[in-house]
Amino acid sequence: MSLNNTSHASSTQGLSVHSRGTRTISITSGKGGVGKTSLVANIALTLGREGQRVLILDGDLGMANVDIMFGVRPEKTILDVVHGEAGVRDILIDVAPNVTLIPGGSGIFDLQNLNMFEKQNLLDQVSSLGTGYDLMIVDTAPGIADNVLYLNAAAQEINVVVTPDPASIADSYALIKVLHQRYRENRFSIICNQVKDETEGLRLFERLNDVSARFLNVGLDYKGSVPMDLNLRQATKSQQLVMRSHPETAAATAMRRIAHKFRFYADSESPKGSLQFFWEQLVGVA
Ligand SMILES: Nc1ncnc2c1ncn2[C@@H]1O[C@H](COP(=O)(O)OP(=O)(O)O)[C@@H](O)[C@H]1O
Ligand SMILES: [Mg+2]
Known part of the structure; x- marks a missing residue:
């Protein structure tokens, strides 16, 4: 059930890049506490401010959750949608200008085990979201649990967050390896976090790139x-986003630069974008 870009290209051949619907990216990691949720929230805030329409799917139950970072408390999650107890529009929370959160939380863990009725219901609901979004960012749990793998395999672009901690490097490699071997993923983007400077970040990237090239090709x-x-x-301690509290600090500046690499303009004309495809992959009907 690997989702790679060629499967999208086939339906959009000859069309401009603007016709691909909502682009879906995951922010993931081998090890916890590396900065995934901080990246997701600050990148979403940045792109939203610049007029991009962003969805965040919270796929983690970690400590500094997406909802907490934005200071909201979801009452319902995607699981209520699955059980027919809420429409997808009832669970969405606007967390910043042009940024909307899909509370996933613990519900994400059950998405693979739905019956046909529940799957169809979820897909019908999600398709009503339409193509009004340029980008969906998926915040995953760390590690190689099935749920993490599914979310990554369903996304168009996988972003692995790694820190100089040797455990993080080893666990990043393990995650890349299992996504490659089980889901035939061949492309991964790497974000280096908590580094001393760009030089250390580049060196960290080279290390991971070398072993991935050598042992996994x-x-x-x-x-x-x-x-x-x-x-x-x-900022995290005081439940704020650094992009708001210290917009000129080094981490905020670096995160803005990364955010700009995700700028994307969806075509609101296309009836079914890759958002639909993402959910189909996730529940295993694609
Ligand atoms: N670049 C950084 N500099 C300093 N602290 C960071 C940085 N990135 C993340 N952190 C801190 O690390 C902790 C974990 O971050 P978080 O985004 O919740 O990681 P994850 O979602 O991967 O578990 C938080 O306390 C956060 O403030
Ligand atoms: Mg997190």
Whole structure:
């Protein structure tokens, strides 16, 4: 059930890049606490401010959750949609200008085990979201649990967050390896976080790229580095986004640069974008 870009290209041949519907990307990691949710929230905020229409799917139950970072408390999740107890529009939360959260939480864990009725219901609901979004960012749990693999395999672009911690490097490699071997994923973008400087980030990327090329024959893309920045840590502690509290600090500047690499303009004309495809892959009907 690997989703790669060629499957999209076939239906959009000859059309411009603007005809692909909502682009879907995952932000994932082998090890926890590496900065996924911080990246998701700050990237979404940045792109939303710049007029991109962004959806966030919360696929993790970690401590600094997406909802907490934006200071909202979801009452319902995707699971209520699956059980027919809510429409998808009832669970969406606007968390910032042009940024909408799909609370997933624990419900994400059950999506693969739905019966046909529940799957269809979810897909019908999700298709009503239409193509009004340029980008959906999926925040995953860390590791190689099935649920993490499914979310990544369903996304068009997988972004692995890695830090200089040796455990993070080893676990990133393990995640890339299993996504490659089980889901035939061949392209991964790497975001280096909590580095001293860009040089350390590049060196970290090269290390991971070398082993992936040598043992898996997989090429990695360098997306950028974010420095270790106490202003970011402080922002998290006070449940704020560093992009708001310290927009000029080093981590915020680096995250804006990375965010701009995700800029994408969907075509609101296309009836079924890759958003639909993402959900079909996720529940296993594609
Ligand atoms: N570049 C950074 N500099 C300093 N602290 C960071 C940085 N990135 C993340 N953190 C801190 O690390 C902790 C985990 O971040 P979080 O985004 O919740 O990671 P994850 O979602 O991967 O578990 C938080 O306290 C956060 O403030
Ligand atoms: Mg997290």
